[in-house]
Amino acid sequence: MTANDIETGGGEEARPEIYNEDGAIRQDFLARITDAIDGLDADTLKSEVAVLHQSEIGDLLEALPPEARRSLVVLMGDEFDFTALTEVDEAIRLDIVEHLPNAQIAQAVQELDSDDAVYILEDLDREDQDEILEQLPFTERIRLRRSLDYPEETAGRRMQTEFVAVPPFWTVGQTIDYMREDRNLPDSFHQIFVVDPTFRLMGAVDLDRILRSQRTVRIEDVMHETRHAIPATMDQEEAAQEFEQYDLLSAAVVDENERLVGVLTIDDVVDVIQEEAEEDLLRMGGVGDEELSDSVRTTSRSRVPWLLINLVMAFLAASVIGLFDATIQEIVALAILMPIVAGMGGNAGSQTMTVTVRALATRDLDIYNAGRIIRREMGVGLINGLLFAVLVGGIASFWFSTDIGLVIAAAMLINLFTAALAGILVPLLLDKVGADPAVASAVFVTTITDVVGFFAFLGLATWWFGLL
Template sequence: MAEALVEGQDTETTGAMAADERHADIYGEDGAVRSAFLAQIGAAVADRDTLTLKREVGDLHQSELGDLIEALHPEQRRALVELLGSDFDFSALTEVDEAIRLDIVDNLPNEQIAQAVQELDSDDAVYILEDLDREDQDEILSQLPFTERIRLRRALDYPEETAGRRMQTEFVAVPPFWTVGQTIDYMREDNNLPDRFSQIFVIDPSFKLVGAVDLDQILRAKRAVKVEDIMRETRHAIPATMDQEEAAREFEQYNLLSAAVVDENERLVGVLTIDDVVDVIQQEAEEDIMRMGGVGDEELSDTVLATSRSRVPWLLVNLLTAFLAAAVIGLFDRTIEHIVALAVLMPIVAGMGGNAGSQTMTVTVRALATRDLDIYNAARIVRRELGVGFINGIVFAVLIGTVAGIWFHNANLGGIIAAAMIINMFAAALAGILIPLVLDRLKIDPAVASAVFVTTVTDVVGFFAFLGLATWWFSIR
């Protein structure tokens, strides 16, 4: 027995070492696919060397194959999929950008897609099919077995970015009167079990969810024990129409590994697993970051024209706000003519206010997304951020005022920029928290619209405070 254990450990160690070596062959120290590996695959594609491709690509994990596909030239991607044929792992398409996935799928016959979909988990199949138009979806689904066709169509009919779209329709469900022994025998004999699962769901005759049993409980219980005696009530069933971000928050809050997905009649329709939720969290985080930068759903694989077109709207908005800031400066043109040093120092006031506002805004948007900030604690958080803005304003006012006074040999100018700095840092903190709160209250995504408004406030207040104080102090008419 001991010898068998040692032999098994040696086999696992050897396998792990081989996997590490294989990974090192594919990826460089920077985490990118090695150019030598790309060149090797590219040459095999050019020579239509199917044997080499199957040898080099056949054992890749779906994420590794996805990285390879993204690194290849578009024509090489299509040729690679064509040459591998049925040996191509279609689950890798769930790891690539949407534009790349569409480019590959659009160049494949629906018959090949239908054949591949049958080999995939339902959540991966939906991930690929949802990018296609309804006509292509129906043609592909028509070639699938009836049960699988109904499951996938039901998932595709749920709105985008909902739990119903991300769920897996393969699950294990048993009636409450079954014994543990019957449940184990059923799982041994069923050829359509999910690849991985941690829960067995308990349902009534109408398929309504009654409860759930963890797999480890089944393994520990005696065969004669009834499932209803060891099951627990399901408290965290997720409606199929729930937004995927809300579902991910449920997993985070209750440390779930999987959760039942139910329809409007509380009937079990699928299961959401932690690997799907991790993908959702990553997707939502990427979307928030991109939106805060005003670039929407842009991807690296998009064309130059598509990328340019997606960025233009927010650049136009920024242009309008820039004209507003310029108009404020125009009110004090005579002041700037008299004291040219003001033009040198203006960007400091606006820039520091903008950075301070962005810091507060980022914290606020994140707190709203995680539900750490709401109407009940908003007043306390506002007071906190105003205090931070005031203290930081004083610190940098002293620093910048001293530098400006020494630089231009003018203590009055140093005092003016110091006062303007305090005002603008305070305004930046106020805008950085109130603007996202107001937008969230108006059901507008604060991650999308906050930045442009916060920057406008800090620019306008900063320029007005600095130039206005200078005009008043030096009595310029």
């Protein structure tokens, strides 16, 4: 055995270095893959790509142009790991799958875990889904169809239908023999579930408990009740919160009759947490479910609605300025300082709003602690308002006059206090009426701080200088 064999695992194909120091795909590796695709060199692709992890293949697909992605999958044939399609944006996944024959997809789906298979199939048209499922063995077809029939973004869509379940009267020895002999068990699992003859969930046994028990011990004597069984219709974000709160590695998924239908594992939950966090961030920016791989037309269409709403709100703020046009004409300094009041209010409101939306998403903010948090934000708004009132007022006094400094100081205090209240009350009210705070909060908070800021500053100036 050579030194190179030792480094590559005793004769296994050497894994290519695909990332540079910044974590991006190496240009020389990308060039080799592109040249192999252009030259229809399937052997090179199989030797270079087949040895990569699914997440690495996903990064490679995202780095390639659309036509090259499709060609890569076709040239690799059976050697392509379809699990990699769960690692890419939806637009890329659809682009690849839609250019493949359903027979090839059906063949690939049979090699995947059920949760990964559902992840690929759920974005296809119902007609294509049915055609693919018809080519699968009966048992697998029923399992996948059941998962696909659950609503999107629920535990039923995320669950894996491969699991280990045994009756309570089996012994530890029978269970171990069963796991050794049955070749249809999942590749990896952490628990064995205990079910009655109707497949109603009774409990679970951790694998370490099995290994530490005598062969003659009955399963019902070592099982524990499953206190965190997850309904298949539960929202995936709520299921992820169950995992976070109780430090779960896996959890049983049950139907409306408490019958075991699947298992949710930590790797899927991590994906859910990441997706939900990205979704909330994008929605707060008013870009919906936009992805980097989306086309110009799709991206533009997703952004236009919120830009239109922002335009309407901007005209509302501008109308407040229009009420005091005579004051602005008399004192030009007001026009110079107006953006400072509105901008500081908007930033302060965004800070509070971001914390509030996140707290609502993680359920750290509820009816029991809302009053205390509101009082805290009011205190923060008052303190920050006083601090920046002194700072901005002093600068304005030095720049223009003491009177201008006093007016903007008062306006700054009012607007920062208002921003703190709006930043927490707007998301709370939207959540109360069933709207998504992550989507709608930003535009309302910004409008409130702009309107209050302009009105306070220009109104106080008009009163102070007696210009009406």
